[in-house]
Amino acid sequence: xxxxxxxxxxxxxxxxxxxxxxxxxxxxxxxxxxxxxxxxxxxxxxxxxxxxxxxxxxxxxxxxxxxxxxxxxxxxxxxxxxxxxxxxxxxxxxxxxxxxxxxxxxxxxxxxxxxxxxxxxxxxxxxxxxxxxxxxxxxxxxxxxxxxxxxxxxxxxxxxxxxxxxxxxxxxxxxxxxxxxxxxxxxxxxxxxxxxxxxxxxxxxxxxxxxxxxxxxxxxxxxxxxxxxxxxxxxxxxxxxxxxxxxxxxxxxxxxxxxxxxxxxxxxxxxxxxxxxxxxxxxxxx
Amino acid sequence: xxxxxxxxxxxxxxxxxxxxxxxxxxxxxxxxxxxxxxxxxxxxxxxxxxxxxxxxxxxxxxxxxxxxxxxxxxxxxxxxxxxxxxxxxxxxxxxxxxxxxxxxxxxxxxxxxxxxxxxxxxxxxxxxxxxxxxxxxxxxxxxxxxxxxxxxxxxxxxxxxxxxxxxxxxxxxxxxxxxxxxxxxxxxxxxxxxxxxxxxxxxxxxxxxxxxxxxxxxxxxxxxxxxxxxxxxxxxxxxxxxxxxxxxxxxxxxxxxxxxxxxxxxxxxxxxxxxx
Numbered sequence: 303x304x305x306x307x308x309x310x311x312x313x314x315x316x317x318x319x320x321x322x323x324x325x326x327x328x329x330x331x332x333x334x335x336x337x338x339x340x341x342x343x344x345x346x347x348x349x350x351x352x353x354x355x356x357x358x359x360x361x362x363x364x365x366x367x368x369x370x371x372x373x374x375x376x377x378x379x380x381x382x383x384x385x386x387x388x389x390x391x392x393x394x395x396x397x398x399x400x401x402x403x404x405x406x407x408x409x410x411x412x413x414x415x416x417x418x419x420x421x422x423x424x425x426x427x428x429x430x431x432x433x434x435x436x437x438x439x440x441x442x443x444x445x446x447x448x449x450x451x452x453x454x455x456x457x458x459x460x461x462x463x464x465x466x467x468x469x470x471x472x473x474x475x476x477x478x479x480x481x482x483x484x485x486x487x488x489x490x491x492x493x494x495x496x497x498x499x500x501x502x503x504x505x506x507x508x509x510x511x512x513x514x515x516x517x518x519x520x521x522x523x524x525x526x527x528x529x530x531x532x533x534x535x536x537x538x539x540x541x542x543x544x545x546x547x548x549x550x551x552x553x554x555x556x557x558x559x560x561x562x563x564x565x566x567x568x569x570x571x572x573x574x575x576x577x578x579x580x581x582x583x584x585x586x587x588x
Numbered sequence: 589x590x591x592x593x594x595x596x597x598x599x600x601x602x603x604x605x606x607x608x609x610x611x612x613x614x615x616x617x618x619x620x621x622x623x624x625x626x627x628x629x630x631x632x633x634x635x636x637x638x639x640x641x642x643x644x645x646x647x648x649x650x651x652x653x654x655x656x657x658x659x660x661x662x663x664x665x666x667x668x669x670x671x672x673x674x675x676x677x678x679x680x681x682x683x684x685x686x687x688x689x690x691x692x693x694x695x696x697x698x699x700x701x702x703x704x705x706x707x708x709x710x711x712x713x714x715x716x717x718x719x720x721x722x723x724x725x726x727x728x729x730x731x732x733x734x735x736x737x738x739x740x741x742x743x744x745x746x747x748x749x750x751x752x753x754x755x756x757x758x759x760x761x762x763x764x765x766x767x768x769x770x771x772x773x774x775x776x777x778x779x780x781x782x783x784x785x786x787x788x789x790x791x792x793x794x795x796x797x798x799x800x801x802x803x804x805x806x807x808x809x810x811x812x813x814x815x816x817x818x819x820x821x822x823x824x825x826x827x828x829x830x831x832x833x834x835x836x837x838x839x840x841x842x843x844x845x846x847x848x849x850x851x852x853x854x855x856x857x858x859x860x861x862x863x864x
Contacts, residue, residue: 317652320600353767356771358767358770358771381773381775384770384771384772384773385773388771389768389771390771391764391767391768391771394768396764396765396768396794396797396798397765397768397769397772397790397794398794399789399790399793399794409769409772409774409790410772410773413772413773413774413775414773444797458772459771459772462772462773
C-alpha cells in the first residue's frame with residue numbers, strides 16, 4: 303500500500319515558446335501512514351506534482367503507481383483513485399457553492415454514488431473531524447469566516463473518506479491561531495486515523511513540527527528527501543534555492559559558533575528549549 | 589484542458605511585427621479584411637496569400653500555432669462550405685441523390701473557405717503579435733476623434749483592456765475550480781444534456797463569486813491610485829510612429845492597389861477583347 307512515482311516528467315505547453323518543464327525526472331515512494339512535508343519555492347513544481355498523484359494531470363513521461371497499479375494505465379478508474387487520494391487545493395474555500403455547509407460537504411460522497419442518508423452521514427462525520435461546530439451546519443458557507451470556510455472545504459474532501467490526504471498550503475492566508483488549529487486537526491487525522499498525509503508548505507516551522515519526512519523541490523527536481531533533521535543539515539543549500547531552515551536551527555548553529563556545545567539537530571522550538579536547558583544544566587545553572 | 593484555446597492569445601517573442609505600432613497593425617488587419625471581401629477571382633487570392641504569408645513569416649510565430657486557432661471556426665467553415673457546394677445553381681458536375689454539385693458551387697465554396705480561413709488567420713496574426721494592452725491603446729488613439737462627439741472612448745477602451753486582461757485569469761480560475769471539483773468526484777463529461785448542465789453548477793457558482801470578488805478588488809485598487817477616467821491622463825509609453833510603420837502603410841497601399849487591379853482585370857480584359 304503506497305504511492306510510487308517513477309521518473310515523472312511534466313512539460314507545460316510542449317513545443318511552443320511558452321514551454322516550461324514543471325517536473326523533471328522525479329521518483330519517490332511514500333509508504334502508508336507517513337506524514338510527508340513537501341516544500342519548495344513558488345514555481346518549483348510542488349503543485350504540479352500533487353495533481354499527478356490523484357490523476358488530475360497526466361505525466362508527459364514516467365509512471366505513478368497507487369497500491370501497485372499504474373494510474374495512467376488503460377481502464378484504471380480515476381474516480382476510484384480520487385476517492386482514495388483526497389486533494390485539498392490552495393484556498394479551497396473558493397470551491398464552495400452550495401446553499402448550506404452540510405449540502406456542500408455532501409457533494410463529494412454523492413458523486414461517489416452514495417445515497418442521500420449515507421452522504422449526509424459522512425458529511426456530518428467529516429465536519430466534526432474538521433472541527434466545525436454543529437450550529438454552523440445549516441448556514442450558508444458564504445456567511446462564514448475565512449478559517450471556517452476553509453474547514454468546510456477540507457471537510458468536503460474528508461467526506462470522501464480518503465486513505466491519503468494531500469493539502470496544498472492549507473494555512474495560507476490564515477491568522478496564527480487558525481493556522482495552528484488547522485495543522486493540529488491534520489496531525490490528529492494522521493495520529494488517530496492513520497491517514498497518509500502530504501502537506502505542501504513553504505513554512506519550515508510548520509513542516510518541521512509535524513512531518514516524519516521532508517521532500518524538497520527545486521526547479522522541478524527533488525532536491526532533498528529525508529527526515530527533517532537530515533534535510534535541515536543542508537540549511538546553506540536550502541538558502542540557495544530560496545528556502546530556509548527553521549529559525550531555531552540557525553540559533554543552534556550560532557550558539558555552536560560561539561563555542562557552546564549545542565546540539566544542531568533541533569528543528570522545533572520545544573526541542574531547542576530542551577537542548578538549551580540541558581546545556582545550561584551541564585554548566586550547573588539550572 | 590481549456591488552456592488549449594489559442595485563438596487571439598499573445599505569443600511572446602520578438603519580431604518586426606511585435607515591435608510595430610498597434611495602430612499600424614489594426615489598420616493593416618482592416619485593410620486585409622476589406623480586401624478579402626472585394627476578392628472574387630483567383631488572382632485576388634494569390635495576392636492575398638502572398639501578403640498573408642509574408643506577414644506570418646515576419647511575425648515569426650509558428651504556423652502550427654496559427655492554424656490551431658482555426659479549430660474554433662471549423663464547424664462554421666464546414667456548414668458554409670457545404671451550403672455553397674450543394675445549393676449553388678449552375679452547370680452540374682455530378683449529383684448524389686438530391687444533392688447537386690455544380691461548377692459554380694465548387695468555385696464559391698472554395699473561395700468562401702479560403703476567405704474564412706484567411707479572416708481568422710489574418711486577425712490572429714494581429715492578436716498573436718500584439719498584447720491586449722497595446723491593442724486597446726491603439727484603438728483608443730485611433731478612435732480618439734470620437735471624443736469630440738462625446739463618445740467615452742477612453743472608458744470603453746479601459747473596459748476592453750480589463751476584459752481582455754481577465755480572460756486568462758478566469759480561464760485559469762475555471763481550470764482550478766474544475767480540478768478541485770474533480771478531486772471531489774465531479775464528472776463534467778458524461779450524462780445527457782440536463783445532467784451535464786447540472787454538473788456545471790459547482791463550477792459556475794464559485795467562478796461567478798470569484799469574478800465579482802476580483803472586480804470589487806480591482807475597483808478598489810484603481811480608486812486607491814486615484815483613477816478618475818481619461819480626462820488629463822498621460823501615458824508612460826506614448827504611441828509613436830516609426831519608419832517601419834511608414835513602410836507598413838506603403839505596403840498596405842500597394843497591396844490594396846494590387847487587389848483592386850486584380851479584381852478589375854477580368855472586366856478590363858473582357859472589354860479590350862470586345863473592342864478589338
